[in-house]
Amino acid sequence: MKRILITLITVTSLLQTTALAQTTQPPKVVFIKAGRLIDVRAGRVLENQGILVEGERIKTVGPIATVEKTVPSTAQVIDLLKYTVLPGLADCHTHVLLQGDITAADYDEQLLKESIPYRTIRATVAARTGLMNGFTVMRDLETEGAMYADVDVKTAINRGVIPGPRMFVSTRAFSATGMYPLLGYSWELKMPEGVQIVDGADNIRRAVREQVKYGADWIKFYADRRYYVKDGALHSWVNFTEEEMKAMVDESHRLGRPVAAHAMGWDGIDASLKAGVDSIEHGYGLDEGLMDRMVRQGTYWCPTIYVGAYVAEGRAAAGAPIWLTMRDLEAKAFGIAVRKGVKIAYGTDAGGYAWTENQAKEFSYMVRYGMTPMQAIRSATVAAADLLQRSNDFGSIEVGKFADIVAVSGDPLRDISELERVRFVMKGGEVYRNNK
Numbered sequence: 001m002k003r004i005l006i007t008l009i010t011v012t013s014l015l016q017t018t019a020l021a022q023t024t025q026p027p028k029v030v031f032i033k034a035g036r037l038i039d040v041r042a043g044r045v046l047e048n049q050g051i052l053v054e055g056e057r058i059k060t061v062g063p064i065a066t067v068e069k070t071v072p073s074t075a076q077v078i079d080l081l082k083y084t085v086l087p088g089l090a091d092c093h094t095h096v097l098l099q100g101d102i103t104a105a106d107y108d109e110q111l112l113k114e115s116i117p118y119r120t121i122r123a124t125v126a127a128r129t130g131l132m133n134g135f136t137v138m139r140d141l142e143t144e145g146a147m148y149a150d151v152d153v154k155t156a157i158n159r160g161v162i163p164g165p166r167m168f169v170s171t172r173a174f175s176a177t178g179m180y181p182l183l184g185y186s187w188e189l190k191m192p193e194g195v196q197i198v199d200g201a202d203n204i205r206r207a208v209r210e211q212v213k214y215g216a217d218w219i220k221f222y223a224d225r226r227y228y229v230k231d232g233a234l235h236s237w238v239n240f241t242e243e244e245m246k247a248m249v250d251e252s253h254r255l256g257r258p259v260a261a262h263a264m265g266w267d268g269i270d271a272s273l274k275a276g277v278d279s280i281e282h283g284y285g286l287d288e289g290l291m292d293r294m295v296r297q298g299t300y301w302c303p304t305i306y307v308g309a310y311v312a313e314g315r316a317a318a319g320a321p322i323w324l325t326m327r328d329l330e331a332k333a334f335g336i337a338v339r340k341g342v343k344i345a346y347g348t349d350a351g352g353y354a355w356t357e358n359q360a361k362e363f364s365y366m367v368r369y370g371m372t373p374m375q376a377i378r379s380a381t382v383a384a385a386d387l388l389q390r391s392n393d394f395g396s397i398e399v400g401k402f403a404d405i406v407a408v409s410g411d412p413l414r415d416i417s418e419l420e421r422v423r424f425v426m427k428g429g430e431v432y433r434n435n436k
């Protein structure tokens with residue numbers, strides 16, 4: 001008993017010392033001088049702007065001459081006068097626990113031959129890569145068989161153990177029996193699953209509660225599979241009954257968790273919209289009718305164009321030429337969706353292709369398919385923050401928001417591929433990259 005008491009006292013005094021250390025240390029102050037600053041909310045570019053950062057948030061933004069007067073002498077000054085400065089980018093569809101799966105063999109190999117600890121070590125590298133690419137926010141849409149390891153990656157980042165973006169994680173994702181890899185093995189073998197397999201509305205409600213219990217910020221599920229083209233449109237087989245999907249979305253929303261649906265074909269998108277999901281992932285089979293419904297319901301589209309283009313050739317060569325058709329259908333759908341005002345959030349499916357490919361390549365496709373460079377940047381900043389329901393914290397360089405700031409040397413509004421060459425990355429007032 002005595003020993004416990006002594007331990008308690010030691011722990012208490014230790015806690016007090018730490019608290020004291022924290023209160024006596026003033027927050028770090030940084031003054032950034034930006035030659036050009038992209039005001040994503042107003043859709044304009046401002047010149048010679050000063051950003052005063054105190055601790056992890058932005059205290060003041062305005063013309064350098066005005067802000068300079070309020071800068072304390074102890075402030076660290078960062079000169080970005082020759083650069084274009086913009087808010088940290090957000091990738092709303094990643095898989096840090098995956099290292100590319102052009103073919104089924106690539107995928108199966110990772111689940112069969114790599115342990116979850118090994119995959120998690122690689123995930124920490126992926127998270128750092130994302131941050132260095134300029135992505136200060138990532139919504140990671142399922143671990144592909146690595147259970148809740150994404151929650152651990154997020155915790156390690158938040159505690160400062162490893163560098164990485166602000167993570168929004170969805171843990172294991174859902175599909176129904178027989179509708180998600182690993183498939184095609186002997187029935188005598190118990191194979192690992194790439195998702196949490198659930199059947200029946202009641203089981204689904206319990207499974208949603210379980211994922212939320214273990215740290216899911218979002219719920220992700222696979223709405224469809226077996227894609228085919230009929231009358232020029234992409235169709236699919238739906239994985240869940242209407243009752244099951246409704247149970248999943250209702251239970252998630254009841255627990256305050258938004259829902260992302262992997263929905264490629266018309267049928268999967270239709271079913272997901274009926275169930276009331278918050279974002280449609282991929283959505284290659286979108287037609288005008290579905291787009292109008294998305295506008296009415298306020299549903300986001302996360303198009304993941306680059307991964308489709310990237311895997312198309314490989315998958316076609318492996319015997320699935322439909323991926324070439326899907327790529328072309330999406331190019332057409334994207335332009336129409338932009339004109340109709342469908343809410344579009346930037347998402348790349350990084351991890352679906354190797355992390356050595358810069359996930360900022362998606363920007364060039366968005367512009368080629370019908371967005372202005374400003375619209376493309378907004379999809380990865382203000383729009384992404386809105387999708388993630390965190391507009392008060394990030395998505396623009398404004399007073400009170402996290403100091404999540406990136407810079408490039410050229411003008412991304414003239415050449416959007418400049419965003420593939422990010423030179424400076426700050427997250428929460430800390431500089432993680434500075435290659436000026």
Ligand SMILES: [Zn+2]
Nearest residue numbers: 095141349352
């Ligand atoms: Zn994905």
